Amino acid sequence: MKLTVTNVSKRYGYKTFALKDFSITIEKGILGLLGPNGAGKSTLLKMIATVNKPTEGLIGLNKNNIIKDPNYMRQQLGFLPQDFGVYPNLNAVEFLKYMAAIKGVGGANLNERINQLLVGLNLTESARKPIGSYSGGMKQRVGIAQALLNNPKVVIFDEPTVGLDPEERVRFRNLISDLANESIVILSSHIVSDIDSIADKVAIMKNGSLITHGKQEDVINQIRENVFETIIQKPELNAFKLKHTVVSTARKNEQLTVRYLRGEPIANSVPKKANLEDAYLYLTKTK
Numbered sequence: 217m218k219l220t221v222t223n224v225s226k227r228y229g230y231k232t233f234a235l236k237d238f239s240i241t242i243e244k245g246i247l248g249l250l251g252p253n254g255a256g257k258s259t260l261l262k263m264i265a266t267v268n269k270p271t272e273g274l275i276g277l278n279k280n281n282i283i284k285d286p287n288y289m290r291q292q293l294g295f296l297p298q299d300f301g302v303y304p305n306l307n308a309v310e311f312l313k314y315m316a317a318i319k320g321v322g323g324a325n326l327n328e329r330i331n332q333l334l335v336g337l338n339l340t341e342s343a344r345k346p347i348g349s350y351s352g353g354m355k356q357r358v359g360i361a362q363a364l365l366n367n368p369k370v371v372i373f374d375e376p377t378v379g380l381d382p383e384e385r386v387r388f389r390n391l392i393s394d395l396a397n398e399s400i401v402i403l404s405s406h407i408v409s410d411i412d413s414i415a416d417k418v419a420i421m422k423n424g425s426l427i428t429h430g431k432q433e434d435v436i437n438q439i440r441e442n443v444f445e446t447i448i449q450k451p452e453l454n455a456f457k458l459k460h461t462v463v464s465t466a467r468k469n470e471q472l473t474v475r476y477l478r479g480e481p482i483a484n485s486v487p488k489k490a491n492l493e494d495a496y497l498y499l500t501k502t503k
C-alpha cells in the first residue's frame with residue numbers, strides 16, 4: 217500500500233489556496249495529520265477520499281491515478297468526514313446496514329461484522345435506539361463504525377476524537393491500532409494528545425503547506441534544544457508571552473512554572489526534554 221500526493225494544490229475562488237504544492241508519500245501504519253484550524257487538513261483528506269479534486273497535482277494509490285480512476289480508491293476506502301451526518305430515525309444497526317448496502321458490503325458475515333464494530337465502539341447497549349437520541353460522542357462512534365464496515369485498506373478519519381470522552385478515546389486507539397498492521401490509517405486533529413500516543417508518523421501542516429513529516433521521534437528531535445522551563449511571578453506572564461511561545465503554565469502560590477519554547481534564552485531556565493506538543497507549537501507558531 218502506497219499513497220502518493222504529488223505537487224497538489226487546491227484553490228477556492230481566485231485567491232484562497234487551501235493547499236499549496238503539497239507532496240507526501242504515505243505507507244502502511246498510522247499517520248497523524250496535525251495543523252491549526254484552516255491549515256488545509258480537511259481539504260487534503262477530502263481529495264484523498266475522492267470527494268474533492270485538486271486544482272493541480274496528482275494523487276496515486278499503488279501507482280493508480282485516483283483522480284482519473286476514483287473507484288480504485290473508493291473500493292478500499294473507509295472515510296469519516298469532519299461533517300459526518302447520520303439519519304436520526306434509524307438505529308445504529310439499521311444505519312450500518314444501510315451504509316453497508318451503499319458500499320456494496322454484504323454477505324453472510326455482515327451481521328457479525330456489524331456486531332464486532334458495535335462491541336469495539338461500545339455501542340451495543342444503544343444499538344436498537346434511534347441515533348437521534350444519541351450523544352454527540354455516540355454519533356461520532358457510529359461514524360467511526362461505518363468507516364470500518366468494509367475492512368478498508370485506506371482509512372481516513374477527519375477529527376475522529378471530537379466529542380469522545382477519555383475512556384472512548386482509549387477504546388478508539390485500541391480499535392485502530394490493529395488496523396494499522398494492514399492498512400494506511402490517516403487521522404487528523406489539532407489536538408496533539410489525540411495523535412502522540414497512537415501515530416507511527418506525524419505530518420504537520422500550516423497554511424496549506426507541509427512543514428514536516430516523519431517518525432514522531434525525528435520530528436521531536438528537530439527542536440530538542442529549544443524547550444525550557446522557568447519560574448516567573450504571575451503578573452509577568454503577559455509580558456513573557458510577548459517574547460516566548462508558552463507551552464504550559466503551572467501555578468504555585470504567586471509563582472508560575474512556565475514551559476516555553478526558546479526565542480531568546482533567559483536566565484534561570486532549565487532545559488527540558490521535548491515532546492510532540494512542543495514540536496507542534498514550535499513548528500506552527502514560532503516560524
Ligand SMILES: Nc1ncnc2c1ncn2[C@@H]1O[C@H](COP(=O)(O)OP(=O)(O)OP(=O)(O)O)[C@@H](O)[C@H]1O
Pocket residue numbers: 228229232233234251252253254255256257258259260298406
Ligand atoms: N468549500 C470551500 N470554499 C472556499 N474556501 C474553503 C472551502 N473549504 C475550505 N476552504 C478554505 O480552505 C482553507 C483550509 O480549510 P480546511 O477546512 O481544509 O482546513 P482544516 O485544516 O481542516 O481546518 P479545521 O481544523 O478548522 O477543520 C481555509 O482557509 C478554508 O476557509
